[in-house]
Amino acid sequence: MCTNLMISVPSNPGQRAPDAARMFVSARAMEMPGVIEQSVYVMPSKQHWPLHPVTPIAAVKEWTTLHWTNPFGFVGIAPSGSNWSSLPTFNDGINSEGLSVGALWLAPGTEYGHIGTQRNQVSFLDFPAWILGNFALVEDFLSAFQNITVVGPLPGEHFYVPLHYIVTDRTGRSAVIEFIGGKPNVYTCTNGVMTNWPTYDWQLTNVKNYFNLTLVGSGTSASGAGNPVGGGLVGLPGDSLSASRFVRATILSQGISQLPGDGRGWLPAPGVFRTAPPQKNPPGFAGPEQTAVMVALQLTQICMGTPYGMLLETVEDSPSTTGTPATTPPSYTTTYGDYTMWTCVRDHTHRKYYFMSAFSGILTMIDLSSLNFATTPAYPSAASIAVLPQGGAPWHVDATKMLTPATA
Numbered sequence: 001m002c003t004n005l006m007i008s009v010p011s012n013p014g015q016r017a018p019d020a021a022r023m024f025v026s027a028r029a030m031e032m033p034g035v036i037e038q039s040v041y042v043m044p045s046k047q048h049w050p051l052h053p054v055t056p057i058a059a060v061k062e063w064t065t066l067h068w069t070n071p072f073g074f075v076g077i078a079p080s081g082s083n084w085s086s087l088p089t090f091n092d093g094i095n096s097e098g099l100s101v102g103a104l105w106l107a108p109g110t111e112y113g114h115i116g117t118q119r120n121q122v123s124f125l126d127f128p129a130w131i132l133g134n135f136a137l138v139e140d141f142l143s144a145f146q147n148i149t150v151v152g153p154l155p156g157e158h159f160y161v162p163l164h165y166i167v168t169d170r171t172g173r174s175a176v177i178e179f180i181g182g183k184p185n186v187y188t189c190t191n192g193v194m195t196n197w198p199t200y201d202w203q204l205t206n207v208k209n210y211f212n213l214t215l216v217g218s219g220t221s222a223s224g225a226g227n228p229v230g231g232g233l234v235g236l237p238g239d240s241l242s243a244s245r246f247v248r249a250t251i252l253s254q255g256i257s258q259l260p261g262d263g264r265g266w267l268p269a270p271g272v273f274r275t276a277p278p279q280k281n282p283p284g285f286a287g288p289e290q291t292a293v294m295v296a297l298q299l300t301q302i303c304m305g306t307p308y309g310m311l312l313e314t315v316e317d318s319p320s321t322t323g324t325p326a327t328t329p330p331s332y333t334t335t336y337g338d339y340t341m342w343t344c345v346r347d348h349t350h351r352k353y354y355f356m357s358a359f360s361g362i363l364t365m366i367d368l369s370s371l372n373f374a375t376t377p378a379y380p381s382a383a384s385i386a387v388l389p390q391g392g393a394p395w396h397v398d399a400t401k402m403l404t405p406a407t408a
Helices: 127-134 138-145 200-210 242-252 288-304
Strands: 002-010 022-032 038-043 074-079 092-095 100-105 121-123 149-151 163-168 174-180 183-189 312-316 332-336 339-347 352-357 364-367 384-388
Touching (some): 002 242, 002 288, 022 288, 038 127, 092 127, 100 127, 121 127, 127 138, 138 163, 138 183, 183 200, 200 242, 242 288, 288 339, 288 352, 339 384
Parallel strands (some): 121 149
Antiparallel strands (some): 074 092, 092 100, 174 183, 312 332, 339 352
């Protein structure tokens, strides 16, 4: 279970004309059961691909027959530690040009191309890295995508992981790629919304059933009669099914984009609160970058709806070893199911990558524009930061000592 969405805001509301350039920020949640060790990796430009583990696994060694050296460096999240691949196979990331990739679960139905000996054969495990390392725009990716074959094991085979992918660039254009019946289905969109099963075309049809929903209301909690707040969203699905999350993400992510480009109505808009001399950002208020990042994060958290311990499952206990008669009915234990392991925000305009783990309230940022991808160590010496488990990283900020007594 995963949810991906995107919002756009004026790059500098209140400072330019209404048709000012917009910034694009996308976000996603990674939802799975169990414990998957994961880290953020910095991959340099001129990295040779595919990567080869220190201890090669014969079953996957030759899946990718295409070899390349990526012109763009990137930052992304991948399994780490003792996972079976023993090398980073990215399920999310953004590159130095502001192009991102997200890999989300799509089952049943996903079937990659059959593993063979095609010259331009790319494993579904290497597919995100191929995109992140080679392309700046969705248009360029789609053109090159026609010349490769993405392969993987068949459903039920070892190492089979059913994924579909969303690619978004700095212009706000996105492409969704799904592999059904061994062939790719490609869709383009401008809202960056993707969840899980059913397939993307079904989701687009289903969301039309909610055409009547609106974010524009007749009042706020401080105005109007009765309780008008949110009345236009009556009927918005609130459960955790992927179809419901798709509808929520589609409807709710439209809100901030509808605010005027000239800054009118923007609470944190520069210029709304006058200062002398004029300041780009009013004291104590968020600028457009901070606003966009935090709104994208909050929207994703609303749409995912799967904090730890909310979705449970019942599993049969291990067979007794105490000599209990075989006729004794099995016992069951309730345990946690899917939960949001981490959430990330990708700022396509400013080339920044934010992430937050399931058990930490601190938003961590990596500024790609401050990295020198030409001198960044290559794999297997690539720099990394643990996401889950997060190790000794702080999970909160203690502000006790920052408290000051009131003054007259």
